[in-house]
Each structure stands twice: as C-alpha cells, then as structure tokens.
Amino acid sequence: MPAVAVLLGALALFALGYRFYSVYLAKRVYALDPDFVTPAHTLKDGVDYVPTNKHIVFAHHFISVAGAAPIVGPAIAVFWGWGPALLWVVLGTIFASGAHDFGSIVVSVRHKGRSIGSLASDVISARARILFLLIIFFLVTMVNAVFAVIIAGLFIDNPSAVLPVLVTIPLAIGVGQVVYRRRTAALVPSVIALVIVYACIPLGEMFPITVDPVAGALGVEPAFVWLVLIFAYTFFTSRLPVWMLLQPRDYINQHQMMLALLVIMVGVVVGMNTIEAPAFRGDLPEGSPSIFPLLFITIACGAVSGFHSLVSSGTTSKQLDKETDARYVGYVSSLGEGTLAVCSILACTAGIMVFSANQGMAWSDIYVDWTAAGTGPAGKFVQGVAGFAGNLGVPENLGVVFATVVVVSFAATSLDTAVRLQRYTIQEISTIAADKASEGGAVHRVFAFLTRSVTVSTLLAVLIPFALALVPGNFAAGTLWQLFGTTNQLTAGLALAVIAVWVTKRGRNPIVVLIPLVFLVVMTSWALVVQLMGFLGSDDPMQRFVLAPLDIAIFGLAVWMTVEAAIALRKAFAGRSATGAKDTADAAPAEDTEPTP
Amino acid sequence: MNTGHRGAGTSPLGRAWHRTVAAWRRVEDFHQQVFDARWGHARRREARAQQDTLRALLMLETLGVDNPVAYETLDLIPYMVADLHSWHQRLGRDDFGAPGGCC
Numbered sequence: 001m002p003a004v005a006v007l008l009g010a011l012a013l014f015a016l017g018y019r020f021y022s023v024y025l026a027k028r029v030y031a032l033d034p035d036f037v038t039p040a041h042t043l044k045d046g047v048d049y050v051p052t053n054k055h056i057v058f059a060h061h062f063i064s065v066a067g068a069a070p071i072v073g074p075a076i077a078v079f080w081g082w083g084p085a086l087l088w089v090v091l092g093t094i095f096a097s098g099a100h101d102f103g104s105i106v107v108s109v110r111h112k113g114r115s116i117g118s119l120a121s122d123v124i125s126a127r128a129r130i131l132f133l134l135i136i137f138f139l140v141t142m143v144n145a146v147f148a149v150i151i152a153g154l155f156i157d158n159p160s161a162v163l164p165v166l167v168t169i170p171l172a173i174g175v176g177q178v179v180y181r182r183r184t185a186a187l188v189p190s191v192i193a194l195v196i197v198y199a200c201i202p203l204g205e206m207f208p209i210t211v212d213p214v215a216g217a218l219g220v221e222p223a224f225v226w227l228v229l230i231f232a233y234t235f236f237t238s239r240l241p242v243w244m245l246l247q248p249r250d251y252i253n254q255h256q257m258m259l260a261l262l263v264i265m266v267g268v269v270v271g272m273n274t275i276e277a278p279a280f281r282g283d284l285p286e287g288s289p290s291i292f293p294l295l296f297i298t299i300a301c302g303a304v305s306g307f308h309s310l311v312s313s314g315t316t317s318k319q320l321d322k323e324t325d326a327r328y329v330g331y332v333s334s335l336g337e338g339t340l341a342v343c344s345i346l347a348c349t350a351g352i353m354v355f356s357a358n359q360g361m362a363w364s365d366i367y368v369d370w371t372a373a374g375t376g377p378a379g380k381f382v383q384g385v386a387g388f389a390g391n392l393g394v395p396e397n398l399g400v401v402f403a404t405v406v407v408v409s410f411a412a413t414s415l416d417t418a419v420r421l422q423r424y425t426i427q428e429i430s431t432i433a434a435d436k437a438s439e440g441g442a443v444h445r446v447f448a449f450l451t452r453s454v455t456v457s458t459l460l461a462v463l464i465p466f467a468l469a470l471v472p473g474n475f476a477a478g479t480l481w482q483l484f485g486t487t488n489q490l491t492a493g494l495a496l497a498v499i500a501v502w503v504t505k506r507g508r509n510p511i512v513v514l515i516p517l518v519f520l521v522v523m524t525s526w527a528l529v530v531q532l533m534g535f536l537g538s539d540d541p542m543q544r545f546v547l548a549p550l551d552i553a554i555f556g557l558a559v560w561m562t563v564e565a566a567i568a569l570r571k572a573f574a575g576r577s578a579t580g581a582k583d584t585a586d587a588a589p590a591e592d593t594e595p596t597p
Numbered sequence: 598m599n600t601g602h603r604g605a606g607t608s609p610l611g612r613a614w615h616r617t618v619a620a621w622r623r624v625e626d627f628h629q630q631v632f633d634a635r636w637g638h639a640r641r642r643e644a645r646a647q648q649d650t651l652r653a654l655l656m657l658e659t660l661g662v663d664n665p666v667a668y669e670t671l672d673l674i675p676y677m678v679a680d681l682h683s684w685h686q687r688l689g690r691d692d693f694g695a696p697g698g699c700c
Binding site: 045046047048050052053055056057059060063064179185186187188190241242243246247250251254315318319 | 625629630
C-alpha cells in the first residue's frame with residue numbers, strides 16, 4: 001500500500017468529518033447559538049477572559065494539545081499492523097475526539113468558562129471533583145515518568161541531538177528577554193533561534209554529548225543520570241516565570257512541529273514509499289497481548305485524549321469570541337492531532353524501512369515482539385522521519401538529529417507543563433485533605449504545609465514520577481505508556497460523562513456522546529484487568545508490588561467514575577422525563593445559560 | 598531599490614513597499630498573538646501577583662500594619678489607585694475604605 005494513499009485517504013475522511021459530522025454536532029447535539037455572549041465578553045478581565053480571534057484560539061488549542069503523545073502511541077500500536085492503528089486513529093478522531101474536545105469547550109463556555117473538574121462536581125456530583133483530581137494526579141504522574149524515559153532513551157541513542165536540544169534553553173531565555181525587555185515582536189527572534197538550533201545539528205554530529213563517564217564513575221546506568229538531569233531541569237523550569245523560559249521555548253518548538261509535519265507529508269508525497277508492515281498482523285509472536293483492548297489505550301492522544309478537556313475548559317473556553325467558533329477550534333484541533341498520529345503510523349511502517357540501518361530487514365524484524373515495540377518507540381519514529389527527510393535530500397544522519405530534536409522538544413515542553421499542572425493538583429488535593437482532617441492534627445499540618453509550599457509541592461511533583469520512571473528496571477516506556485493510556489482515557493470518560501449529562505439535561509439526544517463514553521469505559525476497565533493479570537503473574541517484584549497496586553488504584557477510579565456517571569445520567573434522564581423537555585434549546589436549565597447584557 | 602519608504606507612497610515602487618511592510622506587520626502581529634495565546638494568561642497572572650504584592654507592601658497601613666517607609670513610598674500611591682477595587686476584592690474584602698462605603 002503506498003503511504004501517500006493512506007495519508008490522502010485519512011485527510012479526506014477528516015475533511016468529511018469536519019464538513020458533515022461537526023456540523024451535525026454543532027446543530028443537533030450542542031445547539032450552538034451565534035448570539036450567545038461568551039464568558040470572554042461577560043467576564044472579560046484582560047487576564048484569563050480575553051475575547052480572541054478564532055484562528056488565534058485554534059492555534060493556541062492545537063499547540064497545547066499536540067505533543068509527543070500522538071507520536072509515541074501509534075509508534076507502539078502498529079505492532080498489530082497499520083490497519084487497526086489507522087482505523088482507531090481516524091474513527092476515534094472523527095467520532096470520539098472531535099465530540100470530546102468540541103463538547104468540552106461548549107459545556108465550559110455555557111458555565112462561565114469553568115474547568116471540567118469544577119463542572120464535574122456540579123453536573124455529576126460533589127464527589128466527582130475528588131475523583132477528577134485523583135485521575136489527573138495519576139495521569140500527570142504517568143506523563144512525566146514516561147516522557148522522561150523517552151527523552152533519556154533518545155539522548156542515549158542519539159548523543160548528537162543533545163547539543164541542539166541544550167542550545168534551545170539559552171536561546172529561549174534570550175528570546176524571552178528580547179521580547180519582554182526590549183518589546184520586540186516574537187517572530188524574528190524566534191525564527192533566528194530556530195535557525196541557530198538547526199545550525200547546531202551538524203555541530204552536534206561533531207560533538208556528541210554522553211553521560212557515560214559520569215554514569216561509569218557513579219556505577220549507575222546512563223539512563224539514570226539522564227533522568228536525574230531531566231527532572232532537575234523540570235523542577236527549576238516549573239519554578240521560573242513562564243515568560244522567561246517556558247513561553248519562548250514552547251514557541252520555538254511550535255515552529256519545529258510545523259516543520260516536522262511538513263517534512264513528513266512532503267517526504268511521503270515525494271518519496272512514494274510503500275508501507276512495508278502488514279495491514280493486519282496475523283502472525284503475532286508468542287506472548288503478544290491481544291489487540292482488544294490494548295490498542296485503545298495504547299493510542300490515546302491521536303484518537304481521543306482526556307488531557308484535551310483540561311485545555312478546552314482551562315484556557316480555550318475563556319478566550320472564545322463566539323460560541324460558534326467552538327466547532328472550528330475544537331474539532332479541527334482534534335483533526336490536527338489525528339493527522340500527527342497518522343504521520344507517526346506512516347513513519348513507523350514506511351519511512352522506517354527507507355532508513356539505512358533497516359535496509360534488508362523485514363518490518364517484523366524491527367517489531368519482533370511486544371517488548372521491542374514498547375522499547376524506544378520514539379526512536380522508531382525518528383528513524384521513519386529521517387527516512388522521509390532522506391526523500392527530500394536531507395542526509396540521513398542530519399535527519400535523525402532533526403527528528404530527535406523535534407521529539408525531545410515536544411516531550412520536554414509537555415514535561416514542563418505537566419510538572420506545573422501536577423503542582424497545582426497536589427496543592428488542590430492537599431487543600432481538600434487539610435479541610436477534611438481534624439484541625440491541629442499532624443495530618444492537617446502536613447497537608448496545610450503542602451498547600452502553602454510551592455517548592456515542596458513542586459518537589460513532590462518531580463520525585464513521584466522520577467521514582468516511577470525507575471520502576472520498570474530496563475527503562476522501557478511500553479508498560480508505563482499503557483498505564484498512562486488508561487488514566488488518559490479515564491479523564492476522557494469523565495469529560496464525556498459531563499458532556500452527556502449536560503446534553504441530556506438540555507433535552508437533546510446524547511447518544512453520540514454516550515457511545516464513545518461507554519466504549520472508553522469498557523476498553524479501559526478491560527485493559528486494566530488484563531494488565532493487572534500481567535503484573536501479578538510477573539516475577540519482577542517491581543511489577544507485582546508497585547505497578548499492580550497502581551493498576552488496582554486506577555481500576556478503582558474507573559469503577560468509581562462509571563458509578564458516578566451512571567447515577568448522574570439516570571437523574572438527568574429522569575429529570576427530562578419529569579419536565580417533558582424534548583430536543584429544544586429552551587429546555588436548557590436556567591443555571592446553564594449566561595446572562596446576555 | 599532607489600527610495601526609502603518615507604515619502605515614496607505615490608510611486609508604484611513606494612506603494613509596493615508600503616504594502617509589503619503592511620503585510621509583514623500583519624504576519625508579525627498574528628504571530629505575536631499566537632505567541633501570547635498559550636501562556637499569556639499565566640504570564641498576566643504572574644504579573645498581577647507581583648503587582649498585588651507590591652500594592653500590599655505600599656498600602657500596609659490600609660491592612661492595619663505600620664509601614665515604616667510610608668513617607669518614602671507616598672509618591673507611588675497614585676499609581677496604585679487604578680485597580681484598587683479589583684485588588685481588594687481579590688484580597689477577599691468586598692468593601693474597602695470607610696465603613697459602609699467602598700473605594
């Protein structure tokens with residue numbers, strides 16, 4: 001199968017999804033009102049609530065949701081063949097992710113731009129807020145652990161990429177200073193910074209940086225040293241003002257992401273490479289996990305991701321100029337993320353076979369077993385991108401460094417953001433725990449201290465994933481990735497439950513939201529049970545005594561969420577029957593609507 | 598290129614130059630908004646927190662705390678008045694100033 005046919009086919013289906021399905025959602029399910037006055041206007045404060053052009057909000061939303069995750073998940077999931085991964089990405093993006101991201105924005109806009117966690121406590125139950133915080137805690141812990149492992153692995157495999165990545169840090173600080181101290185527009189300094197980063201790629205080839213001497217002197221593995229350095233870096237980054245490093249670095253990385261997408265797409269079209277992997281892999285090696293249910297948690301971002309609801313209801317909904325902009329912003333961003341996942345599938349099934357180190361090998365020799373698929377997934381994507389870049393005349397060694405820099409930059413930005421988010425989550429959980437604990441007791445004092453101390457809560461946000469990153473022993477991302485997938489899908493389930501209850505209360509048919517909700521809950525719970533069996537059956541004490549209890553805790557959250565969602569939906573349907581509300585905007589409860597000035 | 602952009606607005610080359618500059622400014626402006634869109638709110642919050650801290654230090658006496666450098670910082674008070682209402686509301690005080698009244 002030609003890679004270009006798959007790419008164009010997926011893009012065509014995405015276009016149809018936007019043209020028809022998003023319109024159906026906008027009119028029949030979410031009933032967007034062009035005259036509705038959004039919170040960006042009614043609560044305008046110049047800080048959080050700022051009416052913004054829809055193209056700018058789209059750029060913000062897409063950049064915030066697209067990261068390393070839609071690259072890594074598909075890079076592992078093509079183990080079962082490119083067909084199932086592609087089907088899940090395309091169908092999940094059109095029918096689940098689109099409805100989820102779009103719906104999260106709309107519900108938040110209709111509730112004064114409040115976050116999905118805050119809405120869960122109102123729309124579902126007061127307990128749902130604690131449930132939400134716990135799910136986010138696990139989700140972000142997994143994100144931090146797995147991305148740190150991925151970065152460490154890439155640095156070890158490609159020491160030439162270390163210099164260009166390191167150079168990004170002082171360059172970003174320089175851009176921040178120029179933009180905010182000298183009041184210069186960001187475009188020129190950030191493009192210059194990007195050029196310098198790429199100029200450092202050949203330099204990185206000449207001066208590869210490794211931590212082997214340090215690791216040797218300390219008697220530890222190089223991955224351990226990298227993990228220490230990465231988490232130390234994220235600690236300081238999350239404590240710095242955002243304008244100083246995070247914002248300019250993120251902006252430089254955005255240019256890299258666009259460039260990488262362009263290289264892949266043009267490389268696919270120019271190279272006319274063939275997908276060498278089987279569409280459906282029938283001859284799975286012995287001991288391989290079943291495609292059901294693991295495919296649906298291996299690819300979370302790229303098909304449907306609960307993390308997006310945090311962005312949708314956190315910042316996007318507060319900037320929306322018109323309610324009708326939600327369709328463009330939410331749905332098209334989902335399609336963009338799906339496109340990134342499709343590119344990852346193509347890189348790992350077509351581009352990877354053009355890579356010189358893999359010439360003469362069969363694709364199944366690379367994805368020889370499940371462990372091989374889960375070890376270094378980002379490295380496989382890197383090889384694939386280097387293969388596509390080769391179609392454009394880029395030397396392979398430079399293509400490898402280019403792709404590594406892109407993936408590391410993505411993952412590092414996600415880490416920076418996630419550590420900051422984890423700190424907020426820890427402080428919020430501590431506030432609730434301190435309120436519930438008896439005044440003056442030791443428990444109250446500890447949680448009250450955590451609430452107050454930004455440094456200690458940040459330290460916890462760094463140390464917990466650091467410990468988890470060490471657990472698998474071989475620094476393989478695969479096991480942690482699946483636990484990350486389950487928590488991500490649980491977050492999506494909770495957001496979909498909030499959307500479904502809201503849609504039901506407004507007298508409209510929630511079936512298109514309920515289907516992905518039930519699907520995710522079933523697949524996630526099933527996957528958690530399968531994983532638990534694997535952990536308990538393992539000889540590795542870390543899997544039995546660390547990952548198994550973690551799995552049980554996440555499973556408990558899944559059951560809790562299912563019960564809460566079922567109760568809330570039953571009440572919503574009962575309330576609708578009692579009032580006789582039926583498919584009209586007038587059926588909206590009074591508290592859902594913003595006052596119109 | 599025989600002219601600068603000043604005073605060259607009537608010649609075709611001058612008009613083309615102006616159009617190019619205007620297009621560049623639009624691109625630059627769009628990018629600036631994209632640059633600000635993701636982290637702008639966080640940056641503005643941090644700036645507001647710093648401003649609030651400064652305001653609290655300068656207006657210690659309004660909070661019932663003696664300010665030993667009140668005389669030296671008196672000149673800065675007018676600059677702190679603009680957002681006084683939203684500031685005391687963020688502090689958790691609905692009213693500010695005379696009892697029964699507000700700023």
